[in-house]
Amino acid sequence: MDVLNHKFTPETWPEHPERATLEAKNKFVGFWLFLGGETILFATLFATYLALRNSGPDGFEHTTQSLYDLKLVLVMTLLLLTSSLTSVYAVYHMRNFNFKKMQIWMSITALLGTGFLMVEVYEFVHYVGLGFTFGSSAFASAFFTLVGTHGLHVAVGLVWITLLIWRNAKRGLNLYNATKYYTFSLYWHFIDVVWVFIFTVVYLMGVIG
Amino acid sequence: MSSVAQKKGFGAAVWDWMTTVDHKKIGILYLLGGAFFFVLGGIEALFIRWQLLTPQNDFVTAGMFNDLITMHGTTMIFLAAMPILFGFMNAIVPLQIGARDVAFPFINSLGFWMFMLGGIFLNLSWLFGEVPDAGWTSYASLSLVSPGHGIDFYALGLQIAGAGTLMAGINFLVTIINMRAPGMTYMRMPLFTWTTFIASAMILFAFPPLTVGLFFLTFDRMFGGQFFNHLMGGNTIIWEHIFWIFGHPEVYILILPAFGIFSEIFSTFARKRLFGYPSMVFATVLIGFLGFMVWAHHMFTVGLGPTANAIFAVATMAIAVPTGVKIFNWLLTMWGGSIKVTTPMLYALGFIPSFVMGGVTGVMQGSAPLDYQLHDSYFIVAHFHYVIVGGVVLAILAGTHYWWPKMFGTMLNETLGKITFVFFFIGFHMTFLIQHWLGFWGMPRRVWTYMPNQGWDLANMISTIGAISMGIGVIILVFNAIMATIKNERVGNDPWGDGRTLEWAIPSPPPFYNFPQTPLVRGLDSVWLEKMDGNESGFLPAEPVKDIHMPYGSILPFIMTLGLFIAGFGAMFRLEHAWGLPVLVGGLVVTFFAMAARSVRDDLGFYVTKEEVLQTEKEIAQRGHN
Amino acid sequence: MKKGLKKWRLFSLLTVLAIFLAGCGQEEISTLMPAGQVGRDQFNLLMIAAAIMLSVIFVVVTIYTIALVKFRRSKLGEDHIPEQTEGSHFLEMVWTVIPIILVLIFAVVTVYYTYKLGDVSAMGATDEEGNPENLVVDVTAKLYWWEFEYKDLGIITAQELVVPTDEKVYFNLIAADVKHSFWIPAVGGKLDTNVENVNKFYLVFEKESKDLRDGVFYGKCAELCGPSHALMDFKVKSLPRAEFDEWVVAMQNTADEKPVANQKGEEVFVQSGCIGCHATDATAVQGGVKQSGTQGPNLATFGDRNRVAGFMPHDAENLEDWIRDTQKNKPGNKMPSYGEDQISNDEMDALVEYLMGLKVEEK
Amino acid sequence: MAEIQVTKRTPAQQQLNRKRGKEGMRNQIMMFSLMIFLTLCSFGMVVAYQNDVLGMSGYFVLPMVLLIAAVLVGLQFYYFMHMAEEEHGIPQFFMYTGMILGGLVPLAMLTIVWW
Ligand code: HEA
Ligand code: HEA
Ligand code: CUA
Ligand SMILES: [Cu+2]
Numbered sequence A: 001m002d003v004l005n006h007k008f009t010p011e012t013w014p015e016h017p018e019r020a021t022l023e024a025k026n027k028f029v030g031f032w033l034f035l036g037g038e039t040i041l042f043a044t045l046f047a048t049y050l051a052l053r054n055s056g057p058d059g060f061e062h063t064t065q066s067l068y069d070l071k072l073v074l075v076m077t078l079l080l081l082t083s084s085l086t087s088v089y090a091v092y093h094m095r096n097f098n099f100k101k102m103q104i105w106m107s108i109t110a111l112l113g114t115g116f117l118m119v120e121v122y123e124f125v126h127y128v129g130l131g132f133t134f135g136s137s138a139f140a141s142a143f144f145t146l147v148g149t150h151g152l153h154v155a156v157g158l159v160w161i162t163l164l165i166w167r168n169a170k171r172g173l174n175l176y177n178a179t180k181y182y183t184f185s186l187y188w189h190f191i192d193v194v195w196v197f198i199f200t201v202v203y204l205m206g207v208i209g
Numbered sequence B: 001m002s003s004v005a006q007k008k009g010f011g012a013a014v015w016d017w018m019t020t021v022d023h024k025k026i027g028i029l030y031l032l033g034g035a036f037f038f039v040l041g042g043i044e045a046l047f048i049r050w051q052l053l054t055p056q057n058d059f060v061t062a063g064m065f066n067d068l069i070t071m072h073g074t075t076m077i078f079l080a081a082m083p084i085l086f087g088f089m090n091a092i093v094p095l096q097i098g099a100r101d102v103a104f105p106f107i108n109s110l111g112f113w114m115f116m117l118g119g120i121f122l123n124l125s126w127l128f129g130e131v132p133d134a135g136w137t138s139y140a141s142l143s144l145v146s147p148g149h150g151i152d153f154y155a156l157g158l159q160i161a162g163a164g165t166l167m168a169g170i171n172f173l174v175t176i177i178n179m180r181a182p183g184m185t186y187m188r189m190p191l192f193t194w195t196t197f198i199a200s201a202m203i204l205f206a207f208p209p210l211t212v213g214l215f216f217l218t219f220d221r222m223f224g225g226q227f228f229n230h231l232m233g234g235n236t237i238i239w240e241h242i243f244w245i246f247g248h249p250e251v252y253i254l255i256l257p258a259f260g261i262f263s264e265i266f267s268t269f270a271r272k273r274l275f276g277y278p279s280m281v282f283a284t285v286l287i288g289f290l291g292f293m294v295w296a297h298h299m300f301t302v303g304l305g306p307t308a309n310a311i312f313a314v315a316t317m318a319i320a321v322p323t324g325v326k327i328f329n330w331l332l333t334m335w336g337g338s339i340k341v342t343t344p345m346l347y348a349l350g351f352i353p354s355f356v357m358g359g360v361t362g363v364m365q366g367s368a369p370l371d372y373q374l375h376d377s378y379f380i381v382a383h384f385h386y387v388i389v390g391g392v393v394l395a396i397l398a399g400t401h402y403w404w405p406k407m408f409g410t411m412l413n414e415t416l417g418k419i420t421f422v423f424f425f426i427g428f429h430m431t432f433l434i435q436h437w438l439g440f441w442g443m444p445r446r447v448w449t450y451m452p453n454q455g456w457d458l459a460n461m462i463s464t465i466g467a468i469s470m471g472i473g474v475i476i477l478v479f480n481a482i483m484a485t486i487k488n489e490r491v492g493n494d495p496w497g498d499g500r501t502l503e504w505a506i507p508s509p510p511p512f513y514n515f516p517q518t519p520l521v522r523g524l525d526s527v528w529l530e531k532m533d534g535n536e537s538g539f540l541p542a543e544p545v546k547d548i549h550m551p552y553g554s555i556l557p558f559i560m561t562l563g564l565f566i567a568g569f570g571a572m573f574r575l576e577h578a579w580g581l582p583v584l585v586g587g588l589v590v591t592f593f594a595m596a597a598r599s600v601r602d603d604l605g606f607y608v609t610k611e612e613v614l615q616t617e618k619e620i621a622q623r624g625h626n
Numbered sequence C: 001m002k003k004g005l006k007k008w009r010l011f012s013l014l015t016v017l018a019i020f021l022a023g024c025g026q027e028e029i030s031t032l033m034p035a036g037q038v039g040r041d042q043f044n045l046l047m048i049a050a051a052i053m054l055s056v057i058f059v060v061v062t063i064y065t066i067a068l069v070k071f072r073r074s075k076l077g078e079d080h081i082p083e084q085t086e087g088s089h090f091l092e093m094v095w096t097v098i099p100i101i102l103v104l105i106f107a108v109v110t111v112y113y114t115y116k117l118g119d120v121s122a123m124g125a126t127d128e129e130g131n132p133e134n135l136v137v138d139v140t141a142k143l144y145w146w147e148f149e150y151k152d153l154g155i156i157t158a159q160e161l162v163v164p165t166d167e168k169v170y171f172n173l174i175a176a177d178v179k180h181s182f183w184i185p186a187v188g189g190k191l192d193t194n195v196e197n198v199n200k201f202y203l204v205f206e207k208e209s210k211d212l213r214d215g216v217f218y219g220k221c222a223e224l225c226g227p228s229h230a231l232m233d234f235k236v237k238s239l240p241r242a243e244f245d246e247w248v249v250a251m252q253n254t255a256d257e258k259p260v261a262n263q264k265g266e267e268v269f270v271q272s273g274c275i276g277c278h279a280t281d282a283t284a285v286q287g288g289v290k291q292s293g294t295q296g297p298n299l300a301t302f303g304d305r306n307r308v309a310g311f312m313p314h315d316a317e318n319l320e321d322w323i324r325d326t327q328k329n330k331p332g333n334k335m336p337s338y339g340e341d342q343i344s345n346d347e348m349d350a351l352v353e354y355l356m357g358l359k360v361e362e363k
Numbered sequence D: 001m002a003e004i005q006v007t008k009r010t011p012a013q014q015q016l017n018r019k020r021g022k023e024g025m026r027n028q029i030m031m032f033s034l035m036i037f038l039t040l041c042s043f044g045m046v047v048a049y050q051n052d053v054l055g056m057s058g059y060f061v062l063p064m065v066l067l068i069a070a071v072l073v074g075l076q077f078y079y080f081m082h083m084a085e086e087e088h089g090i091p092q093f094f095m096y097t098g099m100i101l102g103g104l105v106p107l108a109m110l111t112i113v114w115w
Helices: A022-052 A070-095 A099-129 A138-168 A175-208 B010-019 B023-051 B062-096 B105-128 B140-145 B150-178 B191-222 B236-269 B277-290 B306-318 B320-334 B343-366 B368-374 B378-408 B414-440 B457-487 B526-532 B556-573 B580-600 B610-625 C002-022 C037-070 C089-117 C227-231 C241-253 C263-271 C316-324 C345-356 D011-051 D058-080 D089-112
Strands: B548-550 B606-608 C135-142 C145-150 C155-158 C160-164 C168-175 C180-184 C188-193 C199-204 C217-221 C234-239
Touching: A022 A138, A022 A175, A022 B150, A022 B191, A022 B236, A022 D089, A070 A099, A070 A175, A070 D011, A070 D058, A099 A138, A099 A175, A138 A175, A138 B191, A138 B580, A175 D011, A175 D058, B023 B062, B023 B105, B023 B378, B023 B457, B062 B105, B062 B150, B062 B191, B062 B236, B062 B378, B062 C227, B105 B150, B105 B556, B140 B191, B140 B236, B150 B191, B150 B556, B191 B236, B191 B277, B191 B556, B191 D089, B236 B277, B236 B320, B236 B343, B236 B378, B236 D089, B277 B320, B306 B320, B306 B343, B306 B368, B306 C089, B320 B343, B320 C037, B320 C089, B343 B368, B343 B378, B343 B414, B343 C037, B343 C089, B368 C037, B368 C089, B368 C188, B378 B414, B378 B457, B414 B457, B556 B580, C037 C089, C037 C188, C037 C199, C135 C160, C135 C180, C135 C188, C145 C160, C155 C160, C155 C241, C160 C241, C168 C180, C168 C188, C188 C199, C234 C241, C263 C345, C316 C345, D011 D058
Parallel strands: C135 C168, C160 C234
Antiparallel strands: B548 B606, C135 C145, C145 C155, C168 C199, C180 C188, C180 C217, C217 C234
């Protein structure tokens, strides 16, 4: 039997298609482990950010309190949180073997993600315009690295999901690509988790001072 | 495609190895790659010792000496010890758990190439004449001001190799979690598999900080970052923390698999079940966990304050307890057994006193106020070579002799093996025992020369002579390996006669699908159990012979890595050469396209039919008979 | 002369002790012959540790040897199948609990000494008149040399630390370029000199250095800091308090009365630009701010030193060699070399004599 | 890849599954609303603190904000990422280990890198 070509119906479609075969299970577990590793990666970035927050050369001007604009951050947060929900919808439809709806919800997820990324790029450009650049202080380096790494993850996620949607557009759901969609959604939620810490630790705590 | 023994030309053979995703072949690649770097690192060590033979020696310059120690430490840890252990893990763990392959064959191959090309990248620094020179720890204040591209080679090379290691770690974890044969519960897994599991988990959590730290270093040096530049608000202590948050777990990543290897060897050659198996497992897990709580013991003299020092001191000492449990369990495995002193066993026997000596000096260093004296002195050099050479390297040598027949189908010569041991073991103690006193007598480490009349002259000479003896041992080993390959006397499933774990139930080397039928496991030491129950083959199938699914080989892992390798050079020369930036981008594009190709093309593997399996088994059986 | 006589008298004793001392290294640099409270505390800790560790090794090796001798297959026969014991809860308890006890004992002493040696609370203490009670030395580690500033006394020196005996001497440690580490093995453990913060600790010198072989303790840089890390040595003179006070006064006087052993040499020193980096006035600090000539070691006491540049024998030949080719002697150090086209041989002789005459101690 | 077990559900089973799925989805939406609400609370508190309207002290706002973050993360893991479902023992174990160790790093950097 062939994972790629076996045709399922909603009745025969397994309840947990993302881990219905050994390969799928491997990917599923492997991806979770990868996220476990990412936790430490971001923890280290957060740690460095916290240690270097507001530290720069003598008389440097930009601090967390003078810099951050919560309105933008709120917009970004809402975009990303919503995109998390839309990807939940996509997975819901995947489990129901409704390929079309899944594709649609995944596309919406990607659009929201793109929106988020655009606001972030705007924010960075704005900071650079203010003279707050990657090299202007240790604080700046740490800030851009932490937030930028998250942004990079979003960008990678967007490329990933775009490829998935495009590649499978004509093929429909099967046990081969179901895992891929599912792991993408895990990845996307994880990005959201990281963002929760970013808006809390970087922006909100930054404003509190 | 699927037939086993095709006659191939040289080019085809190279292509075969470059595209292989077979865990056994990748294991051999790791072993050979690691051995190459071990010899390289060993030659560097000999240069170090030769320079220190006499006071005010001028065999190498001061700058060259720093290159040598940095590359020696980095090469040995990242490119020799770890990859060789990965070689054994790859070759053996799937066999021990009764699996046909690892969970991610493609990623396995990718991990190997990342290690190999990362290591080559690092070592190309010798050709450029700009070699990393800030020690393997690369402390930030020094590594930021180090001129030339030396440290860039370090940061980028390790970044590539480190990513490969992380992949290998995840791969082993998933393999062990998901691919165990029926009946192979966690508490029936051989100890080598267990230690692989825990070491891989440690890799998963220890390497991301290294990635981040190297990223900071790269950006500080090449792209205007300010993480460690204290004039811009940066802080060098952050590097020290990040490095040791990675670095301390790293040393347990090295020693745990070594413990695993010795556990196998002790019970095999004492013909006895491992004493206290559950506590062995528990101790392994505990060491793995505690390993993350003690990193600051490398930083006692940094000035963290008495409270931090006291906490980390006590945490450090705690590790002595689970390690002691292991030591005594091994002793009691031998106790009441039937000990046969083969070459692997000889190494295992050499390991116990050597490692205990290294371990207890570790505990001494764990006492912060005492470490104020010992830190950065030759006492430290003695400590870690006692645990690394007396633990990890002896395990590697033991494992090489023990599993050589399983990996290559021929035995290494036992007599030569024992001669190697004698030279290596005596040389090892001669080199490093005296270094404890050098430390007490006030000799700092990482000194390229020393003035006469400080009381260090004779001791250094003894130490150097010992190193030469180790070198002789290694040369004999290499000779032994070459001779065994030339003679090529084939061996059966269990050439040692006392094999206990599943790898000894199948041919040496195993066919590419490992097990014609998935085995059924009824307890710890599966093969031994079956044999004791009168099943001579030591093997109990869990299923009838069926078609076997296998993955396709692929060149993409190599191409992906090559892209990164090229990009590394681009990044490094971006500022001084016009071609830098295009090469950087070009390399990344290559990698990216290889990745896209991988994700867009379906890779479903192929089936070996039942008939082919039976045919292959028959051929192997016949080969065994003549 | 005096020294030589003493050597003769001690000779017989020394030969007897030599056998023991050989294992202990040399007094001026060995941690096994501690010359002060801190080093002794650490030495005691070492002895406790060694006792514990040796007993552990002893137990392990005993069991090991017996097992190895008793249970050989060559004795038991090729077909012997030993009993497959699974383990023993009792034994396993034993070898869990005993190490825990040993570790606990060691942990308690460790924590005690950690706090004891980390206690610098008395550092800033002053008496009723507001004078500091304790001597505080600010150490700045620079690429391959050491600067010692006595802020409260308004003097500065380099390469050779001078301290009073039998009292706590406190140190502020910092690095000026890259990280180094300050270590006087015979007196006590090290502490890093970081680039971004001041580290503080104390040492006690209980032995007068004049009784030592070279009349000084050896100090080392213990953190890799570049090519000449190995040569970043310094020396320590410990004097009784009274002599130390005399030394301080003599140092303070270098502001007004500089010894000039060779007038021409002084001119060379000024004209060649040496003065730009090297002050010969030990009070070249005012209120902690260095006034002049601080890129290189302060040379006010150069004639008293035990070594040139911290490690070369202190004689005219080596001094000349040093100035002629600093990079050969100490790769990567920050002092330029002076060839014959810059300083002729005649000038050099004068310069060397001048430098050797820069003394504050009576000789 | 080999073995796919294909089982066909009866219509009754299928319906039950659908119903469960729908309920699950409703749950998700409720949790999502809760998340949005908490997020707004977080931002609201900080803005209030910033403009000094409710007279809240930083010592109250800071822990609250962190607490909310923890809750949000828990919701993501347990609802959106289904970490409570069966066969998630390994993911849970590794995520928790990751978080414990991950918590240690910032803690260390905040306490023992202070200059
Ligand atoms: C394989 C590698 C390996 C292993 C296994 C270990 C094991 C240990 N190490 Fe080591 N270590 C290194 C590799 C390793 N180390 C390296 C490479 C460095 C230097 C890095 C650098 O600076 O370049 C280093 C440095 C290092 C330091 C820093 C020193 C300094 O720079 O100032 C310290 C300090 O605490 C330390 C402690 C320990 C301890 C407590 C153990 C323990 O795990 C040992 C436990 C084992 C035993 C104790 C023996 C068996 C136990 C019994 C028989 C039970 C009874 C025992 C007692 C009651 C004591 N090590
Ligand atoms: C896995 C880790 C590992 C291993 C195996 C070794 C092995 C050896 N090490 Fe090393 N060492 C380190 C890890 C390791 N080391 C680290 C991390 C450092 C710290 C670096 C730093 O300060 O940053 C260090 C530092 C270090 C120093 C201190 C340098 C200094 O501080 O100034 C010394 C000095 O004696 C030394 C010696 C040796 C010797 C003699 C061996 C021997 O065991 C080597 C034996 C091997 C051989 C002798 C090879 C023989 C090969 C041949 C003879 C060629 C044969 C040719 C063919 C077959 C073609 N090592
Ligand atoms: Cu300064 Cu080493
Ligand atoms: Cu350690």
